[in-house]
Structures are given as C-alpha cells and as structure tokens.
Amino acid sequence: MHRAPIALIRVLPASRVADLLVILALAFVAGGCPYPGSTSPPSAQQQSEEVAALQTHVLPLVNDLRVTWYLNEGSSGGSIYWKRGKFTKDSERAREDGDTPFDKETEVAYAQCAQAIRSSGVPTNRLVEAQFAVDGTLRSASFQRRGGGIEFVFTYIYSPGAKPPEWTSSLGPVVLTRIGDSDWWFEQSPDD
Numbered sequence: 001m002h003r004a005p006i007a008l009i010r011v012l013p014a015s016r017v018a019d020l021l022v023i024l025a026l027a028f029v030a031g032g033c034p035y036p037g038s039t040s041p042p043s044a045q046q047q048s049e050e051v052a053a054l055q056t057h058v059l060p061l062v063n064d065l066r067v068t069w070y071l072n073e074g075s076s077g078g079s080i081y082w083k084r085g086k087f088t089k090d091s092e093r094a095r096e097d098g099d100t101p102f103d104k105e106t107e108v109a110y111a112q113c114a115q116a117i118r119s120s121g122v123p124t125n126r127l128v129e130a131q132f133a134v135d136g137t138l139r140s141a142s143f144q145r146r147g148g149g150i151e152f153v154f155t156y157i158y159s160p161g162a163k164p165p166e167w168t169s170s171l172g173p174v175v176l177t178r179i180g181d182s183d184w185w186f187e188q189s190p191d192d
Helices: 003-011 015-029 043-066 091-097 102-121
Strands: 069-072 079-084 085-088 124-132 136-144 152-158 175-178 182-191
Touching: 043 102, 043 124, 043 136, 043 152, 079 102, 079 136, 085 091, 102 124, 136 175
Parallel strands: none
Antiparallel strands: 069 079, 069 124, 079 085, 124 136, 136 152, 152 182, 175 182
16 A cells, blocks of 8 residues: 555656655645644634633633743643743753743642643634733733644734734734634734
C-alpha cells in the first residue's frame, strides 16, 4: 500500500515530480489545502457558540483563580500566571523570565484550566491579557483561537461594557468585530 506513491513518482519524469512538489508547496502556503491552520475566520454563528462556551466553562475559573495568562504547549511545556504568581513547566524559561517552576497547587490550577478549555470545545490553548478591577471583577480576557494559519491571529476578547482598545499593526489591518449583543469581540490581526 505504501509503494504506490513511490511507484508513481518513479514513473513520472524528474521534472514533473519537481513541478508537482512545487505546486503542492504553493497550495499549502497559500492556504489552498484544507488543514487545521486554515486562514478562514469562524462564522458568526460559530463565534457566538464558542464565546458562549468560553463564558460558561472557562471564565468562572479564570475569575476564581485570577488567571491573567495561560499557555498550554502540550507535553513540551506550559505556563500560568495566577493569584499565586507566575509559574512555568519549562525550567529554562523560569531562569530566563523569572517565572517559578510549577508546584503541586499550580499543577492543579493548570490542569483545571486545561479541562475547562477542553470542556468548552473552543480551539484555544492561550489566555492572554486578562485584567481584573481593584474589586476583583474580571475586566477583560483575550483567548487566542487556533485557525489563523501563518497569516492571521484570531482572538476572542471578553470586554464587558466597553469596546476593547483598538490598535494598529505595521503588517496590515486589525479588524475588531462585536459578536452579536454580547460582551465579546472577535479580533483578526496579522501574524508576525
């Protein structure tokens, strides 16, 4: 079964094989192939469903643990900045950034965040820039959503009662769109 593609390549002249590889590479880079990194933003319906899931499954935990940053890099590492401080699984990063290596309590908090995100079903592994008011109320939280490919960064921004600050990029336009009548916004920005 694995020999058929090799046999096909052996039958094609070398110049045709090279042409085929170039075409496939260009299609991949241009986003012409459907793959998880597709650069199409989620539909308005999907955005509404995903932010409702984040609000139900993830925001209560973010608020309870006072998480301001969360990054899950799978088995290669991760970090969480929460009410107890800045922690990382990566000892090299701990030395470079001054973060503390995970302790048992942080492992539990990190696992709770991972489980909440999995339960939401939203394709994200990163919470960035969560901010709390002096009284402890969550003022804003941004979740980077996978799917922007190499061209864009998609972000869901929770910003109750106010439009998130707009910003510009030297790489191209940043588009900020409110999601229905909710306190959520969808941001599409160029990926650097």
